[in-house]
Amino acid sequence: xxxxxxxxxxxxxxxxxxxxxxxxxxxxxxxxxxxxxxxxxxxxxxxxxxxxxxxxxxxxxxxxxxxxxxxxxxxxxxxxxxxxxxxxxxxxxxxxxxxxxxxxxxxxxxxxxxxxxxxxxxxxxxxxxxxxxxxxxxxxxxxxxxxxxxxxxxxxxxxxxxxxxxxxxxxxxxxxxxxxxxxxxxxxxxxxxxxxxxxxxxxxxxxxxxxxxxxxxxxxxxxxxxxxxxxxxxxxxxxxxxxxxxxxxxxxxxxxxx
Numbered sequence: 001x002x003x004x005x006x007x008x009x010x011x012x013x014x015x016x017x018x019x020x021x022x023x024x025x026x027x028x029x030x031x032x033x034x035x036x037x038x039x040x041x042x043x044x045x046x047x048x049x050x051x052x053x054x055x056x057x058x059x060x061x062x063x064x065x066x067x068x069x070x071x072x073x074x075x076x077x078x079x080x081x082x083x084x085x086x087x088x089x090x091x092x093x094x095x096x097x098x099x100x101x102x103x104x105x106x107x108x109x110x111x112x113x114x115x116x117x118x119x120x121x122x123x124x125x126x127x128x129x130x131x132x133x134x135x136x137x138x139x140x141x142x143x144x145x146x147x148x149x150x151x152x153x154x155x156x157x158x159x160x161x162x163x164x165x166x167x168x169x170x171x172x173x174x175x176x177x178x179x180x181x182x183x184x185x186x187x188x189x190x191x192x193x194x195x196x197x198x199x200x201x202x203x204x205x206x207x208x209x210x211x212x213x214x215x216x217x218x219x220x221x222x223x224x225x226x227x228x229x230x231x232x233x234x235x236x237x238x239x240x241x242x243x244x245x246x247x248x249x250x251x252x253x254x255x256x257x258x
Contacts, residue, residue: 021109022117029121033087042082042186043129048136051075054196055140063198065227072137072144073222074195079129080155081215084122085162086186092118092170093178101257111257119163126159146225150232154225157240158218164247165214171255189215194223214243 016024033039054060055068062070095101105111134142170178191197192206193215199207210216221236 016108018110018113022113022120025104025109025114025117026120026124029118030124033091033121033125036091039087039091042087043079043125044132047075047079047082047129047133050078050196051133051136052140055137060197061201066141066143068137068140068142069144069227070198070223071196072133072142073226074219075133075137076130076155077158077193077215077219077222078190078195079133080126080158080218081162081189082186083125083129084159085166086182087125087166088118088122088163089166089170089182090179092167093173093175093182096170096257097175099258105257115167118167119159122159122163126155130155144226145229147231150225151222153237154218154221154233154240157237157244158214161214161218161240161243161247164244164249164251167251167255168247171251171257189213194219212239214240217243 033043051068051071054062054071055066058067092101101114104114109117137144166182169181173181189195192202192210193213194210195215199210199216199220202210211220217236217239221233221240224230224233224236
């Protein structure tokens, strides 16, 4: 509004600055995510229960050393997948079905701005997850080591890879199919992605294939750094980078807003 005289104002229409719109949408996306019971089950409850259960009960042979030292990096990778892939795919799929994305696409916020806001929401949620799981792991006797920069790069590239795949699924399948497929993929990768079961427990031929999965690259990379104190895991970073580029490019090309 602009003043034209004492007590008189005229409208000044126009969109808010783009950074403010993206920040507002990201805050809304985060609030909706944290209020959703099913999403909290995927992003917080399941990873926490798996970390505590497998660290305190001798169910899976995790090799020499404390079980939590093997499990904590894998559970961090699982948390990234549950938020960036499973949770985002399901939420976005139903937003697309109910016409929410179509309406948002017609707002002053550009489509890439909406995707940016969703990505920021995912990152905020992941930060909260990492803090919570790290505190629990420390309480269980976790002794991490390694370069924090390498850990950050792995988490960022893992987020990009899973986010692209989640948006690709949400933008091409029906909401019900996305719900079923996202949960199925979550369970399959939980078992076969090196999260709680070491990849060396699988046949050698299967190990080569499973090692190329984004969840395996993320969990193995985090484990090499945090458990074994390795340097920059370039191989795992390369695998995640390829998945990120392919997933985001495919999502950008094939995503349907209606």
